[in-house]
Amino acid sequence: MTMLRVRDIYVRFGGVVALDRVSIDLNRGEILGLIGPNGAGKTTLFNCISGVVQPDAGRIIFDGRSLRRVPPHERARRGIARTFQNLQLWNSMTLLENLAVPMDALGRRSTIADALGNPLSRFAERATMQRARAILHVLDLDTHASSLAGDLPAGIQRRAEIARALAMRPKLILLDEPAAGLDAGETKRLADLLNAVRERFHVSMLLVDHDMSLVMRVCDYMYVLDFGKILAQGRPAEIRGDRKVIAAYLGEPSAEVAAVEPDGASQAVIASADRNDGARALPTGAPLLGVKGLAAGYGPLEVIRDVNLLVRPAEIVACIGANGAGKTTTLRAISGIVKPRAGRVFFGGRDVTGRTPERIAGMGLAHIPEGRGLFPRMSVEDTLLLASDNTGQRVDPGVAYDVFPRLKQRRRQAVGTLSGGEQQMVALARALLARPRLVMVDEMSQGLAPTIVKQLFEMLSVLRSKGIAVLLVEQFVESALDVADRAYIFEHGTISHEAPAAELRTDRKLISGSYLGTAVDDLAADPVEANGNGHRADLELMEVLALKVPPSVKRAIEERATREGRSAGAIALELLEGVKQ
Amino acid sequence: MILGHPVRLGVAAAAFLLFALIPAGFDVGLKFDAALSLVWAFGILSIVLLTGYVGQVSLCQATFAGVGAYAAGMMFNTFHAGYVVGIVVGVLAAFALGVVVGLPALRLRGITLAIVTLAIALVFDKYVFQDHIFDWFTGGSGGWRVDGADLLGLRTDSSNHLLAGYEVLLALFVLVALLMVNLHQSGAGRRFRAIRDSELAASTTGVNLTRYKLLAFGLSAGIAGLGGSFYPLIAGSVSPQPFWVFTSLQLSAIAVLMGVRYVPAAALGGFFMAFVPDILTRYGHGTFMGHSYDISYDWFSLALGALLIVQLILLPDGVWGDLHAHAARAMAAVRVRTQRRVRVA
Numbered sequence: 001m002t003m004l005r006v007r008d009i010y011v012r013f014g015g016v017v018a019l020d021r022v023s024i025d026l027n028r029g030e031i032l033g034l035i036g037p038n039g040a041g042k043t044t045l046f047n048c049i050s051g052v053v054q055p056d057a058g059r060i061i062f063d064g065r066s067l068r069r070v071p072p073h074e075r076a077r078r079g080i081a082r083t084f085q086n087l088q089l090w091n092s093m094t095l096l097e098n099l100a101v102p103m104d105a106l107g108r109r110s111t112i113a114d115a116l117g118n119p120l121s122r123f124a125e126r127a128t129m130q131r132a133r134a135i136l137h138v139l140d141l142d143t144h145a146s147s148l149a150g151d152l153p154a155g156i157q158r159r160a161e162i163a164r165a166l167a168m169r170p171k172l173i174l175l176d177e178p179a180a181g182l183d184a185g186e187t188k189r190l191a192d193l194l195n196a197v198r199e200r201f202h203v204s205m206l207l208v209d210h211d212m213s214l215v216m217r218v219c220d221y222m223y224v225l226d227f228g229k230i231l232a233q234g235r236p237a238e239i240r241g242d243r244k245v246i247a248a249y250l251g252e253p254s255a256e257v258a259a260v261e262p263d264g265a266s267q268a269v270i271a272s273a274d275r276n277d278g279a280r281a282l283p284t285g286a287p288l289l290g291v292k293g294l295a296a297g298y299g300p301l302e303v304i305r306d307v308n309l310l311v312r313p314a315e316i317v318a319c320i321g322a323n324g325a326g327k328t329t330t331l332r333a334i335s336g337i338v339k340p341r342a343g344r345v346f347f348g349g350r351d352v353t354g355r356t357p358e359r360i361a362g363m364g365l366a367h368i369p370e371g372r373g374l375f376p377r378m379s380v381e382d383t384l385l386l387a388s389d390n391t392g393q394r395v396d397p398g399v400a401y402d403v404f405p406r407l408k409q410r411r412r413q414a415v416g417t418l419s420g421g422e423q424q425m426v427a428l429a430r431a432l433l434a435r436p437r438l439v440m441v442d443e444m445s446q447g448l449a450p451t452i453v454k455q456l457f458e459m460l461s462v463l464r465s466k467g468i469a470v471l472l473v474e475q476f477v478e479s480a481l482d483v484a485d486r487a488y489i490f491e492h493g494t495i496s497h498e499a500p501a502a503e504l505r506t507d508r509k510l511i512s513g514s515y516l517g518t519a520v521d522d523l524a525a526d527p528v529e530a531n532g533n534g535h536r537a538d539l540e541l542m543e544v545l546a547l548k549v550p551p552s553v554k555r556a557i558e559e560r561a562t563r564e565g566r567s568a569g570a571i572a573l574e575l576l577e578g579v580k581q
Numbered sequence: 582m583i584l585g586h587p588v589r590l591g592v593a594a595a596a597f598l599l600f601a602l603i604p605a606g607f608d609v610g611l612k613f614d615a616a617l618s619l620v621w622a623f624g625i626l627s628i629v630l631l632t633g634y635v636g637q638v639s640l641c642q643a644t645f646a647g648v649g650a651y652a653a654g655m656m657f658n659t660f661h662a663g664y665v666v667g668i669v670v671g672v673l674a675a676f677a678l679g680v681v682v683g684l685p686a687l688r689l690r691g692i693t694l695a696i697v698t699l700a701i702a703l704v705f706d707k708y709v710f711q712d713h714i715f716d717w718f719t720g721g722s723g724g725w726r727v728d729g730a731d732l733l734g735l736r737t738d739s740s741n742h743l744l745a746g747y748e749v750l751l752a753l754f755v756l757v758a759l760l761m762v763n764l765h766q767s768g769a770g771r772r773f774r775a776i777r778d779s780e781l782a783a784s785t786t787g788v789n790l791t792r793y794k795l796l797a798f799g800l801s802a803g804i805a806g807l808g809g810s811f812y813p814l815i816a817g818s819v820s821p822q823p824f825w826v827f828t829s830l831q832l833s834a835i836a837v838l839m840g841v842r843y844v845p846a847a848a849l850g851g852f853f854m855a856f857v858p859d860i861l862t863r864y865g866h867g868t869f870m871g872h873s874y875d876i877s878y879d880w881f882s883l884a885l886g887a888l889l890i891v892q893l894i895l896l897p898d899g900v901w902g903d904l905h906a907h908a909a910r911a912m913a914a915v916r917v918r919t920q921r922r923v924r925v926a
Contacts, residue, residue, distance in 0.1 A: 050785050076787035090778035101775045102786035104768035114767030121767065168786060
C-alpha cells in the first residue's frame with residue numbers, strides 16, 4: 001500500500017526548473033532508490049518531502065494526509081526522518097545528546113520545568129537517555145556515546161545520522177547519499193545495515209546515492225531522475241540495462257563506436273583512428289606530473305586514498321568515475337588547494353607536495369575549477385589580462401583570441417553576461433595565457449549543451465598540439481574519451497583501473513560498471529550477519545525496540561530498569577526469553 | 582531534588598557566600614561598582630544564552646536592559662508601585678521586546694541579523710530613550726529618580742543601603758545562572774544547541790524553530806531586563822547614557838573576551854566592565870618620569886579592543902573557557918601522576 005505519494009511536483013529556482021512534474025510512489029516497508037546525474041533534482045525532491053523547500057505546484061501525501069503547508073518539524077513528528085549528504089550532526093554535542101534532541105523534541109517537555117530540574121523532568125531525561133543508548137547499542141555506536149559528534153570519523157558520523165533518524169521513531173527515512181566518502185567495504189556494510197534496519201524497525205526508506213553498488217544491493221524499486229524529470233523507473237536489474245539510463249550517465253555513445261559496438265575492440269580502434277588522433281602512439285618519456293600514494297580529505301572525511309597517476313607532456317588524461325569517487329579532490333590536492341594528508345606530488349621533476357596553490361600555479365600548472373572560477377562583473381579582456389599578473393610578464397590577449405575568435409567579439413562584455421560555453425572558453429583562454437605546461441579542467445561540460453561541449457573538447461586537442469598536457473575530470477565520459485589519450489577510472493576514492501582511452505571507448509561495460517555497479521552479482525555470496533568493522537547488528541534488541549509495547553508495560557519495564565540499574569533493553573530481552581520457555 | 586544536581590547547588594551557594602562578603606569594606610564608589618558589575622553580568626549572561634547556547638547574534642542587549650530600567654523607574658514614579666512590581670514589569674517589558682526583535686531572526690542570520698539588532702539599538706537610543714514623545718516612559722530629560730525604595734521591606738537606597746541592593750542582585754544572579762546551567766543540560770538546552778549547530782537538522786528532527794528562537798530572544802531579553810531594572814535602584818536615577826549603543830557593543834565584546842559559551846564568564850565580564858574603567862580613572866593619573874599622564878575612560882575601550890585581539894589569538898574559547906579547560910587538563914594530569922606514584926610505591 002502506498003505510504004508516500006508525490007504527485008506532479010514542480011519546483012523552479014529563478015530560471016532553472018529543478019523538478020518538472022515529478023511523481024513517485026513509495027510503498028510501506030519498501031526501500032526506494034532514486035538515482036540520477038548531478039543536478040538532476042534528487043536533493044530538491046528530498047527537500048520538498050522534508051519541508052525545507054516549498055514546491056511551486058504539486059501535492060505530497062504522506063500516510064493519507066497532505067503535507068501542504070506543514071512545517072518541517074511537524075513532518076518530523078508525523079514520521080518523516082532524513083539524513084544529510086553533507087553530515088549535519090550537531091558537532092559540539094555528544095552523540096548521546098544528538099539522539100536525545102529528536103526524542104524529546106517529539107515528546108513535549110516544558111522549558112521551565114527543565115530549567116528548574118524538577119523530578120518529572122529528570123525522570124523523562126533518564127528515559128530519553130536510556131532509549132538513546134539502546135539505539136546506539138543496536139548500531140554498535142555505544143563506544144562513541146559521549147564523544148563530541150564533530151570529532152568522529154566520517155564513516156561513524158554517517159552511521160550516527162542513521163541512528164539519529166531512527167531516534168525519531170520514523171515511518172519513513174530519507175537517506176541522502178549515505179555512502180558518500182565510504183570505501184567499498186564500508187559501503188557493503190552500510191547496505192547490510194540498511195537491510196537490517198528495514199527489517200527490524202519496520203521503516204520505509206527513500207535512498208539517493210551515486211554509489212550504484214549500494215543502490216542495486218538494497219533497493220526494491222528505483223526511479224531515475226534526469227534534468228528534473230523521471231527518466232525511467234523499474235527494478236534495479238532492469239534499470240542497469242536501460243540504454244536511456246546509461247546514456248544519461250555516460251553521454252550518448254559516439255556514432256562510430258555505437259556502430260561497431262557488437263564486435264569487439266580492433267575495429268573500433270581503427271574507426272577512431274582517423275579522428276582526433278585517438279589511436280596515435282601514447283606519449284612516452286619523463287612524466288610532467290607524478291602523483292604517488294596521495295590521500296586527502298575535508299575535516300573528518302577522507303575522500304581519496306592511495307591515488308597514483310602520471311601525466312606526460314602533451315598528453316590528455318581523463319579522470320572518470322561516479323560522483324563522489326574523489327576526482328575533484330584529486331585535482332585540488334594536486335594544485336595545493338587541499339593539503340595532501342599523505343603521498344607526494346611531483347611536477348616538472350620537482351616535489352611540490354604541500355606548496356601553496358599560487359606557487360604551484362607559478363610553475364606552470366593551471367587549474368580550472370568546477371564552476372570555472374571567473375569574476376562575473378569583469379570584462380573578458382580584463383579577465384584575460386589578469387593572467388599577466390600571475391606570470392609576472394605582460395601577456396597578449398591576441399594569442400587567446402586566435403584560438404577563441406568568438407571571445408574577440410565579446411571582449412568588452414562582462415563575463416557574467418556570457419553563455420556558459422563562452423564562459424568556459426574564457427576560463428580556458430585565461431589558463432592558456434598563463435603559459436602552462438599542464439591544464440587541469442574540472443567538469444568542463446557541466447550544464448552545457450552538447451554542441452558546445454563538442455567545440456570545447458576540440459579546444460583541448462588544440463592545447464595538446466601546442467605541447468600542453470591536460471588532466472580533465474568529466475561527466476560526459478564519451479566526449480572525454482574521444483579526445484583523451486589515457487583515462488583513469490575512479491571508484492570509492494581511489495583509482496580502480498587505468499587504460500588507454502581507445503580501449504575504454506570500446507569496452508563500455510567496464511565504465512558502465514564503475515557508474516552503475518557490478519557488485520550486485522556477488523550479492524548472494526555474503527550473508528547479512530557477516531559484518532566486518534566489528535559491527536554486530538544486535539538483531540534481537542532491534543526486535544525489542546521495534547515492538548509496539550503498551551505504555552503501562554513500557555513504564556513497568558523502565559521502572560524495573562531504574563530499580564535494578566540495568567538497561568531497559570536487557571530486561572525486555574530477559575522477559576522475552578521467559579515467554580519463549 | 583529541585584534546581585538540579587546537588588553539586589551545582591553547592592557551588593552556587595558557595596559562590597554567593599564568597600561574593601556576598603567582599604564589598605563590605607568598600608567605599609561608596611566601589612560598592613556602586615560592585616552592584617553595577619552585577620547589572621552588566623546579567624547583560625552578558627543574556628548573551629551567553631542567546632549567542633553561546635542558541636547561536637543567534639544580537640547587538641542590542643543593553644537596549645533590553647535599558648527598557649527594564651525605564652519600565653521599573655516608570656512604575657515606581659508614575660504608578661507609585663512597590664519596586665518589586667517595577668522589576669517584574671521591567672522583565673516582562675524586556676521579554677516582550679525580545680520576542681519582537683526575535684521575529685527578524687526567523688529569516689536572518691549572521692551579519693544581517695547583527696545589523697538589524699544594531700539598528701534597533703540605535704533607534705531606541707536616539708528615538709525612545711532620548712525623545713520627548715516617550716517622556717511618559719523615560720521621565721523626560723532628567724530621567725526617573727528613585728529614592729527611598731524598598732524591596733519587600735528591605736531598605737535598598739542608592740547610597741546608604743547599596744550593600745543590601747547588591748546582596749539581592751547577587752542572589753538573583755546566582756539563581757538565574759544556576760537555572761541556565763540546568764537548562765544547558767536539559768532537553769530545551771539541547772534543542773537550543775541543536776539550533777546553534779545546524780538549523781536544518783534541528784527543523785527536520787522536530788524542533789520548532791519559530792518557537793525556540795523566539796523563546797531564546799525573549800528569555801535573553803528578560804535576563805538583560807532583570808539586571809537593568811535594578812539600575813535605577815542602585816544608581817538612584819536612570820538616564821539614557823548607560824544603555825546607549827556602545828554599551829551593547831561593549832557587552833558583546835566582553836562576552837566574547839570572557840567566553841561566550843560559559844555562565845561563569847558572565848560574572849567575570851560584569852566585574853571587568855564595572856571595575857576596570859572606574860579604577861583606571863580613579864588612580865590612573867599622576868606623573869611618571871616627569872611626564873604627567875591621565876588615563877581616561879577612552880583608554881578602557883582601547884584596551885578592550887587590544888585584549889580582544891590577543892584573546893582571539895591565544896584563547897579562542899574566551900578567558901574562562903580556555904583557562905577552565907587548561908585547569909581541567911592539568912588536574913587530570915596531576916591525578917594520573919599521583920596514581921602512578923601510588924602504584925610504584
